[in-house]
Amino acid sequence: MELISKTIDLVKEKLDGAEAGHDWFHIERVWKLSLKIQEKEGGDKLIIELAALLHDIADPKFHNGDETLASKIVNDFLTEQNLDPDIREKVIFIIENMSFKNRNDAPENLPLELKIVQDADRLDAIGAIGIARTFNFGGYKNNLIYHPDISPKLNQTKEEYKKSNGTTINHFYEKLLLLKDLLNTDTAKRIAEPRHQFMLQFLEEFYNEWNVNL
Numbered sequence: 001m002e003l004i005s006k007t008i009d010l011v012k013e014k015l016d017g018a019e020a021g022h023d024w025f026h027i028e029r030v031w032k033l034s035l036k037i038q039e040k041e042g043g044d045k046l047i048i049e050l051a052a053l054l055h056d057i058a059d060p061k062f063h064n065g066d067e068t069l070a071s072k073i074v075n076d077f078l079t080e081q082n083l084d085p086d087i088r089e090k091v092i093f094i095i096e097n098m099s100f101k102n103r104n105d106a107p108e109n110l111p112l113e114l115k116i117v118q119d120a121d122r123l124d125a126i127g128a129i130g131i132a133r134t135f136n137f138g139g140y141k142n143n144l145i146y147h148p149d150i151s152p153k154l155n156q157t158k159e160e161y162k163k164s165n166g167t168t169i170n171h172f173y174e175k176l177l178l179l180k181d182l183l184n185t186d187t188a189k190r191i192a193e194p195r196h197q198f199m200l201q202f203l204e205e206f207y208n209e210w211n212v213n214l
Contacts, residue, residue: 003046003081007053010077014057019140021133022056026124030055033120033191040187043112047087050078051094051117070095094118100125100175103182110184119188122179127195130176131202138168145169146210172203 015024034052038045054077058070071092078088090113097107098118110118125133138145144167152173153166166174180196183189207213 001046003083004049004053006081007050007077011053011057014073019062019137021136021140022059022062026133027053027056029124029129030117030120033123034117037116037119037185037187041112041116041185043116044087044090047090047094047113048116050087050091051098051113052120054091055095055098055117055121057095067096100179100182115184116188119183119185122183123188123191123195126176126179126192127198130195131199134171134176135168138171143168146206148210169203169206172199 011027012024015022015027018024031049031052034048035045038048054070054074056070057073060067060069074092074095075088078091090111094111094114094117097110098114098121100122124130135145144150146167146169150167150170152170154174176199177196180189180192183192
């Protein structure tokens with residue numbers, strides 16, 4: 001479809017040079033995961049594809065915390081493509097309400113399309129790739145890998161989460177290990193289980209090596 005091709009071109013252009021955990025390849029994985037879930041769970045394929053492709057077009061953490069820029073870019077782009085206004089609004093709604101940090105502020109009775117894209121994005125944050133992305137971002141922010149005297153900050157507010165500069169290992173407890181139980185669809189939950197177990201195994205090995213338990 002021409003619209004999808006144009007969307008991919010826009011995303012690649014906007015994310016050229018992006019931090020590696022939030023680059024085009026992250027978008028591509030979320031897009032493919034969304035389609036895999038959609039095959040099993042249903043939902044409007046066009047809305048799901050557009051939302052998956054555009055969900056990180058302007059991540060606030062890379063744009064001085066601006067939470068309106070992504071919606072503006074998406075609205076302008078989809079308007080230029082003469083997309084049906086109802087579809088455009090649904091795509092923007094997904095982008096504005098799917099993030100982990102906004103989970104406590106999200107409306108009730110979320111549409112299936114949002115649940116699918118959200119699940120796909122969360123799946124890419126766990127497992128082997130989730131580990132790689134977490135350490136890449138920790139390095140990007142120059143955070144400590146681990147400090148035995150710094151405990152994870154659980155149940156953070158949105159503002160606390162946005163300002164957090166804790167250790168990369170603590171991020172597992174503050175977010176990654178929570179994601180399995182926050183998934184919406186049965187398909188995503190099945191995909192998540194081995195990825196979650198892999199993270200637990202990684203942490204066990206990490207502590208063994210850190211403490212020189214040979």
